[in-house]
Amino acid sequence: MRCDVITLFPEMVEAVLDASILKRGRAKGLLDIRVINLRDYADGRHKVADDSPYGGGAGMVLKPEPVFRAVDALRASDEKLRIVLMSPQGRKFTQAMAQDFAEDSRRLVFLCGHYEGIDERVRLGLQPDEVSVGDFVLTGGELAALVILDATARLIPGVLGDLQSAQADSFSGSLLEYPHYTRPPEFRGMEVPEVLLSGNHQAIEAWRRAEALRNTLLKRPDLLEQAQLTQDDQRILSEFSRRGTT
Secondary structure, eight states: OEEEEEESOHHHHHHHHTSHHHHHHHHTTSOEEEEEEGGGGOOTTTTOOEEOOTTOOSSOEEOHHHHHHHHHHHHHHOOOEEEEEEEEEEEEOOHHHHHHHHHOOSEEEEEOOBTTOBOHHHHHHHOOEEEESSSSOOSBSHHHHHHHHHHHHTTSTTTSSOHHHHHTSTTTTSSOOOOOOOSOSEETTEEOOGGGGSOOHHHHHHHHHHHHHHHHHHHOGGGGGTSOOOHHHHHHHHHHHHTTTO
């Protein structure tokens, strides 16, 4: 996976990239993630990359010149770019989009806005994918870009110790994930389900599937509309519904 993050605050991004799974993925050479300081492409001694908005109003707007220069520099060495603009007006990010990013052979370029946003000519001239991580507004696009990077990176073979971990995650198969337990077998009166201690892998898989269905029915029933359900799944859901999903 190859990508660049264009930002006014590279230290915010590097701090996350230098920890946990993303750090290990980079160390293994599986993730080629580079952070570009937008100020390096700004004019003047002070490298100012933002200015007040035409027409008045509060806040500052990122100037178009530094953004275009940064993208032009990337295109000079690698023309196959997929530009992604973090924007509350964009398509809502999903697990399916993470899979799409993970399988894309192009270099991903994440544009992180800040303050009041980015000059509209960036959107018009670069025609980026506009992506949102939810119906809320952040101070800048850095955190949103990191969310997408993390969700995408874990789908790259070898980044996680076990690819099955990613495949079993919530939303990977249109269902929420089943509950997890570890030692001790009893804690404050709460016991690990006996089936998980049985060593019967077939029974364990059946329990996990049923619990994934139960979680989805309880917490996100809308996901069941697009899930691929077997006759056994439908029978289990009917039983849960009859019993009030308890």
